[in-house]
Amino acid sequence: MSGVRVAGTGLTPFGNAPERTSRDLFAEATQTAFEESGVPRADVEAVFYGNFMGELAEHQGHQGPLMAEAAGVQAPATRYESACASSGMAVRDAVMRVRNGEHDVVLVGGAERMTNLGTAGATEALAIAADDLWEVRAGMTFPGAYALMAQAYFEEFGGGREDLANVAVKNHDNALTNEKAQYQTAISVEEALDAPTVSSPLGLYDSCPLSDGAAALVLTSEEYADEHDLDAPVAITGTGQGGDRMALHDREHLARSPAAREAGTEAYADAGVDASDVDLAEVHDCFTIAEVLAIEALDLAQIGEGISAARDGRTTADGDVPINLSGGLKAKGHPVGATGASQIAEVTKLLAGTHPNSEHVADATTGLAHNAGGTVASATVHVLEVME
Amino acid sequence: MSNTDADTDTVRDAGFDDWLDAAEDGEAYYLECPEGHTSLPPRRLCPECGSADLTEQPLPDTGEIATFTVTHVPTPAFEDDAPYATAIVDFGPVRVTGQIVDRDPDEVETGQTVALDITRSETTDERVIGFTSV
Ligand SMILES: [Zn+2]
Numbered sequence: 001m002s003g004v005r006v007a008g009t010g011l012t013p014f015g016n017a018p019e020r021t022s023r024d025l026f027a028e029a030t031q032t033a034f035e036e037s038g039v040p041r042a043d044v045e046a047v048f049y050g051n052f053m054g055e056l057a058e059h060q061g062h063q064g065p066l067m068a069e070a071a072g073v074q075a076p077a078t079r080y081e082s083a084c085a086s087s088g089m090a091v092r093d094a095v096m097r098v099r100n101g102e103h104d105v106v107l108v109g110g111a112e113r114m115t116n117l118g119t120a121g122a123t124e125a126l127a128i129a130a131d132d133l134w135e136v137r138a139g140m141t142f143p144g145a146y147a148l149m150a151q152a153y154f155e156e157f158g159g160g161r162e163d164l165a166n167v168a169v170k171n172h173d174n175a176l177t178n179e180k181a182q183y184q185t186a187i188s189v190e191e192a193l194d195a196p197t198v199s200s201p202l203g204l205y206d207s208c209p210l211s212d213g214a215a216a217l218v219l220t221s222e223e224y225a226d227e228h229d230l231d232a233p234v235a236i237t238g239t240g241q242g243g244d245r246m247a248l249h250d251r252e253h254l255a256r257s258p259a260a261r262e263a264g265t266e267a268y269a270d271a272g273v274d275a276s277d278v279d280l281a282e283v284h285d286c287f288t289i290a291e292v293l294a295i296e297a298l299d300l301a302q303i304g305e306g307i308s309a310a311r312d313g314r315t316t317a318d319g320d321v322p323i324n325l326s327g328g329l330k331a332k333g334h335p336v337g338a339t340g341a342s343q344i345a346e347v348t349k350l351l352a353g354t355h356p357n358s359e360h361v362a363d364a365t366t367g368l369a370h371n372a373g374g375t376v377a378s379a380t381v382h383v384l385e386v387m388e
Numbered sequence: 389m390s391n392t393d394a395d396t397d398t399v400r401d402a403g404f405d406d407w408l409d410a411a412e413d414g415e416a417y418y419l420e421c422p423e424g425h426t427s428l429p430p431r432r433l434c435p436e437c438g439s440a441d442l443t444e445q446p447l448p449d450t451g452e453i454a455t456f457t458v459t460h461v462p463t464p465a466f467e468d469d470a471p472y473a474t475a476i477v478d479f480g481p482v483r484v485t486g487q488i489v490d491r492d493p494d495e496v497e498t499g500q501t502v503a504l505d506i507t508r509s510e511t512t513d514e515r516v517i518g519f520t521s522v
Contacts, residue, residue, distance in 0.1 A: 124463040133404045134428060138485045138517050139459065139466045139509075140474050147457035148476055155455070155498055199474075200458040245435065249476045249483035250427070254455050 003235025003387060004098045005225040007218045008037025009345035010109075014213035014333030015182040018116040022051065022058060022337075023070040025214035026111040029338075030071040033109070037218040038230060044218075045103040047077035048094040050087025050110030051337035053125040054079075057113045071216070073107055083129035084286060086110055087215065088340030088371025088380035092239045094219055095382070104224040111214035112335035122210045126336075129374040131247040143207055143287065145248055145375045147199040150289040152254035154201065159307035161201050164288035165192035166311040168205045168330055171285060174317060175327025177356035182209050182333030206288040211333035215342035234348045238271025238383030240264060248375045260297035260370060263381040267368070271383035275299035278321060279364035280350055282343040284372040284379075285328040294370050295323060298381065317360040325350055325357040340371035340380060347384045403430020408515050412506045416447040418482045426481040450522050451479035453500045458493040468511040477502055477519055486517030 010032030012025050026049070034041060047068040054060045064077035080090040087110030094108040114122050126142040135145070154160060169189055175181035192205035225232045242262030245251055252258070268274050281300060285291035292306040300321050301309050309315040315323035326332045326346040329339060347367035349355035367384045407429050410416055419427050419442040421434035426445075433440055456475035459466075466472065473493040476485050488496050489507045500521065507518035 119461070120464045120467075123461065124465070127463050133401060133430075134517075135485050136463070137514070138474060139462060139469065139472060139487055140485055141459055141461065141463055143461065144457050144459045144474055147459075148455045148474070151457060151498070152455035196460070197458070198461045200460075202457075247485070249485045250435075254476065 003222060003237045003385065004095045005220045005222060005230065005232040006234050006236065006344065006348040006384070007039050007220045007225060007230050007232040008033040008035070009348055010036065010216040011180050011342055011345055012214045013180045014211045014335055016115050017212040020113065020212060022054060022111040022113045022214065023066055025113065025212060026067050026109060026216065027070040029109055029111070029214040029216035030107065033216040033218050037232070039105055039218050039220065039228070041071070041073050043105040044073045044075045044107045046075050046097065046106050047071065047073055048080065048090035048106060048108045049077060050080045050090040050340060052081060052083055052086050052112060053114065053336065056125045057117055067111070071107060075107070082378045083373035084284065084334070084336045085340055085371045085373030085378045085380055086337045089241070089378070091217070091236070091341055091344055091382060092241055092380050095236050095239045098219060098221050104221045106219050107216065108219055109214065109216035109341045110337035110339070112337040113212050114210045114335060115212050119210065134247050134249070141199060143202055144199040146287040146289055147202045148248060149255055149293065149375065150201050153289060153292065153307065156255055157304040157307060161193060161203070162189060163307045163311050164206050165189045167285065167288040167291050168192050170310045170316050171324050171328040171330040174325050174357060175331035178327050178332060181327045181331055182211055183327070183331045202287055202289070208286050208329040208334040211335040213333060213335035213338050215338040215345055217341055217344055233386055234351045234384055235387045236344070236382050237385045238267040238273065240266030240270060240381045242266070242379045244377045246374070246377050255293070257293045257297040257372070257376040257379065259376045259379040260294055260372060260381070263379040264298040264370070267381040267383050271385065273366055273383060277366045278368050279366050280322045280325060280347070280361045281368040281370065282324055282326060282328070282346050283370040284339070285324055285330050286334060288330065290372065291323060291328065293376070294372070298368065298370060317357060322360055325355070325360060340369070343369035343371060344382060344384070351384060351386050401430070408506055411504055416504050417444040418447050419443070420445050420481070428482055428484070445481065447482070447504065448479045450501050450503050451477040451484070453496065453498050453502060454478045454483060455498060456488070456496050458496070465514070466509060466511055469509055475519060484517060486519050489518040490520040
């Protein structure tokens with residue numbers, strides 16, 4: 001399958017910017033992406049934009065055309081909402097449209113403004129990714145849902161809070177060199193274990209922060225990249241999507257993510273690679289347990305062994321398969337609608353050798369990005385490869 | 389969300405509120421299609437096979453706690469309820485999510501046997517699916 005080139009990437013800093021509108025955040029990300037790509041805005045044929053809680057945070061629906069306008073682009077635009085997988089979905093549709101020849105140049109990305117809601121308001125807004133009747137009205141929060149999965153995992157496979165703390169420590173370490181990351185500070189296992197409980201067994205350091213931010217990508221066809229002699233060595237060569245029942249209690253297994261497995265299987269086959277080819281991955285670690293479930297679903301760890309991967313150094317920067325070299329959602333931050341596109345940006349830079357953490361993966365040729373929505377009722381996986 | 393808008397608060401959710409009514413009367417049920425797939429209402433079609441031939445079957449009286457969490461940071465709708473234990477309880481044909489109401493959150497364990505007990509939120513007085521020990 002022909003690849004879709006990542007011609008340019010742009011990220012705003014992720015963190016606390018409660019006064020900034022999402023249109024301003026997205027505009028900033030697109031400025032960097034266009035500059036980096038060398039592609040003129042006039043060549044963009046469509047805009048694919050991810051956002052989750054714009055109606056709640058900014059009283060703003062119909063964000064597609066608003067964001068095309070903010071980016072200085074005159075092209076048809078669509079907003080994608082799939083909870084925390086919103087811009088992963090936007091990337092996937094963009095990739096498929098470029099591949100089928102409909103477009104040569106597209107602008108893809110996402111943004112989220114969250115911190116203006118405050119902690120309580122954002123917790124409430126995030127909860128709408130769950131089943132309102134059967135989960136939210138029972139008092140299940142988003143951290144609570146992942147806590148239910150963590151407890152189920154511990155019961156079945158063993159492991160505990162200290163293992164999860166190692167995931168958090170690893171991702172904070174990875175973010176030390178990421179100037180866009182929300183937390184550029186190291187933490188210790190002890191600090192993580194001593195932090196206040198959010199929803200047992202998960203504590204404050206098991207949880208990604210609330211973040212404002214945006215991500216943008218300029219994607220082009222192979223032909224366009226060749227014709228215009230673009231410096232775009234990395235391509236998205238595989239895309240996959242998975243789905244599952246909305247409510248966690250309706251899933252066959254409470255400690256697995258079959259939607260991520262479905263997406264991964266499809267993306268691997270699409271790219272013609274398998275899990276053993278993956279040199280590095282950005283996975284959706286909204287909570288530490290989510291990273292564990294993700295690497296198991298993607299066959300980057302055996303079932304039941306994902307829990308010890310960070311502690312044993314298999315997924316650290318110098319491990320077999322470094323996971324979340326950007327810092328992940330945990331330390332980089334998680335402006336929900338921007339996350340999926342930001343993962344593509346990070347993997348692209350890691351593979352191109354332009355990321356501060358590229359030194360840890362100098363020979364890497366294949367990377368993976370996994371974006372999940374809700375308690376993984378939605379998932380996308382993308383495989384990226386170095387083409388030149 | 390349900391508790392921030394007075395207008396939507398007063399309108400019932402057909403199927404769901406009917407189920408809560410039934411549960412309060414000790415007559416909770418689940419839905420079953422001819423293939424034996426099971427689900428919770430409101431549902432017109434079986435989520436597994438699309439069958440429209442769904443019948444109400446009595447929910448078993450007791451279930452087992454499959455997993456649980458004690459929530460310390462709630463949504464505003466449960467501000468005065470925290471900390472509280474949320475559990476997924478396996479009744480056999482279906483699992484149900486709710487709050488453990490009759491015991492200290494720290495004493496909740498997986499495998500405990502509980503029964504359905506519709507309760508009220510201390511914050512909003514809205515009905516909440518609860519579980520009590522048997
Ligand atoms: Zn059926």
